[in-house]
Amino acid sequence: MHKYLPHTHEDIKAMLEKIGVNDIDALFAEIPKALLNKDIDIPSSMSELEIFDHMNHLASSNKPLIPFIGAGAYDHYTPSIIRHLIERQEFLTAYTPYQPEISQGTLQYIFEFQSMITQLTGMDVSNASMYDGATATAEAMFMACAQRRKDKILVSQTVNPNIVEVIKTYARYKGIEVVMVAEKEGITDLESVRLTLDSETAGLIVQTPNFYGNIENYSEFKATLDEHKALFIINQDPSTLGHLKTPRAWGADIAVGDCQTLGVPLSFGGPYIGYMATTTKYMRKMPGRICGVTKDTDGKRAFVLTLQAREQHIRREKANSNICSNQSLLALFVTIYMALLGKKGVYEVQQRSIDNAHYLEEALLKLPSFEKVYPQPFFKEFTLRTHLDIDTMLKKLEEKGYLGPLPLRRYANDKTDLVTFAVTEKRSKKQIDEFVSILGGLS
């Protein structure tokens, strides 16, 4: 017997009798003998006590560091109640809401999630979530190409290179051409967009705040794109939307991004949660689940998955995306986060990140080993040039328990001495001061 397997000898005997066979092996008789009884090298069953010891040992062989890095994973605060609520079995153990009468809980929070994402982004309609911000961006590319019936997409050089990598993988197999648009002073160069755009272009993908942390200004972008009927896709960190102009205000046709910044723990890179929102015009081209309102036979308000004619299980080989489920429980996570913060909270919490980041930048620029690179305003992440040996700097910080900035040398040959810092509301003044003094000691 095992705690997850309740069958007693008597149960098995009675069940086999009903089936009309002598032993369980008879139920596997059609499997070719050559395939059976291979030796499998996995450990023997462990007790709960042994697992606790083993997992605690593994967990303690990781060394948590205090991050001054972001690059797609940000150390924001997680309110205590979120974990308690999302781990309620009603939410945690349910399947995708195919039986709406007993899935109103899931459907309702998806509706609330969609409502909140549209409030943050200013867009008309959001889907129920995507795997992560990178795949959401790649799916936005598919959507634009399907909508425009064109196979070329422009991507700004200032988009996080990991997102670009995912876009390129998805594009390559679908036969979409990805053309990079140059940057100028750390933001997307509009002139380069103008020169690269042509009648074959389905859309442009940009990111703000971008990979370097710079906030981009898209004042003339929409008009330029409209000249060639190209769609405008903005990837934006949703936690910046208490402050910054919305994708809608810049004229975006599709807004995407990663909601990890809404309090989701770092967790070695996942699970995170992508979002995607668009205008009413393109609603029926959007991938993923969408929840809508309807009535039951008594006229009572209820929620249901809707516009399913877009989806893979109906369209099969004609679908524009193969996405089925997404990151539903994480949608609940960020919905609760946004509810707790409310109308003013997203602004107030992120103002702390902004204050902290600018305080750090100012302090670092007073050191002889750092200098400013870009003249652009930034949010919680910023890029500086350093004269320090980057490996020595990172090692020194690690010894003191800090995770230093992201070196850009991996991503660009002309940026070997650039590093990108991120600071969230979680960093105290004491931590920032100590961080600066360690770096000061190296100068």
Next chain:
Amino acid sequence: MYYDKLIFEISTEGRKGYTLPTPEIKRYDLPETLLRDDCPGLPEVSELDVVRHYTNVSFKNFGIEKGFYPLGSCTMKYNPKINQDMSNLPGFTSIHPYQPIETMQGLLHVYYETQRMLSEISGLDTFTLNSYAGAHGELVGLMIMKAYHESRGDFKRKKVIVPDSAHGTNPASATVAGLESVEVKSNKDGTVNVNDLKAVLDDEVAGIMLTNPNTAGIFEKDILTIAKLVHDAGGLLYYDGANLNPLLGIARPGDMGFDIMHINLHKTFSTPHGGGGPGSGPVGVNKKLVKFLPKPVIEKHEEGYTIDYDGDALTIGQISHFYGNAGVYLKAYTYLLTIGKENLPNVARYSTLNANYIKESLKDVYHLPIEGVCKHEFVFDGLKDKSTGVKTLDIAKRLLDFDMHPPTVYFPLTFKEAIMIEPPENESKQTIDRFIDVMRSIAKEAIENPEKVKGAPYNTVVKRLDEALAARNPIVKYKDLLEQ
């Protein structure tokens, strides 16, 4: 009492649900020109408002811990609590993905060992855990298939053979990977018709996608022949892991001749479905395809684990921002250690025993289109007595009144009134007997009082929904409701 409020509808101006430390750093103002000119319309609620709201919302859901959940092809097994506790350890949740590798050896061990155990169980050489879900895994697997043919200079192989009983995701994934799906008709029992297969095998075939056992729970007994035919034609075999549960510790896809597969950790390895994610869809390949796996790649060396961010020159590329859903594969790892080598075959055996027991106990009242032994699941094609007018949908809705989740209905598409039943190995004879009793009583009621069944459900928080209304007049956010 039915709770029907939205979080927006309990909002009261001025309330909030968070706290911040006393500011120690001076305020910095961003340039006005970049700022939005309004506040996002989020609700204003206290912490207790939020706790009570979502607790009440949760009561409108049905989860595995409430009752029997025999959803076919979804493997709704128990989600152990210890998995949750282990994945929540701060030593895992607080690790930034770009920490130095020497500070993440525990996590890298979990990644590497999970993929190694999956390789052992499936008979394939190496797995990536970077893919986020089953559908994502399919896409990655098909990209690998395409990359393999192209690396050999063979650009004409675009056809992916998919049986008509396959899930809609299979053909959709093929399209998204830039391939074309070719549907082949199945035999009556959903198995591959070898003659029809031969007819479509040519030098344009990239591969075939199969579940085994298939969606009707029938094992492809000709699998070795099928594998040889496809390989001889230059194609690859893709295994959709949706139905892996009844083969655990019994037989391995790799030994059957499959070259690529994905596994749904949220089905076979007990991680929660979460109402539709986060899942995890690891992709495994045989030796000749390892170099095509997506990057980054986690590697084991004598001195410890490392991350290769560039991958092989032939890698299909990056398919996720980081290394997949770590929080999910931590749970699957914990489950594998709990179940262990000696119990693994019993997972397969007892799920198969449960399914056959239900099938034999109900086939006198429900129409069983495929006689004989099934694996972990099987399909009924509606009630045996077709004169009542009671449809599969009615039966599913009536089950809701008995605190049971209905089976998968209207799939596979090869049966008009399909009811696909999968009772996982955790379910005891008592639970299953009760399900059998309820199913029999519904069959009886369908004859005696068919209108009663057609009007179900009666005990749920809402009755049957008008799905057409939602599509005709899309209300997809709170603001739309206000503007109604």
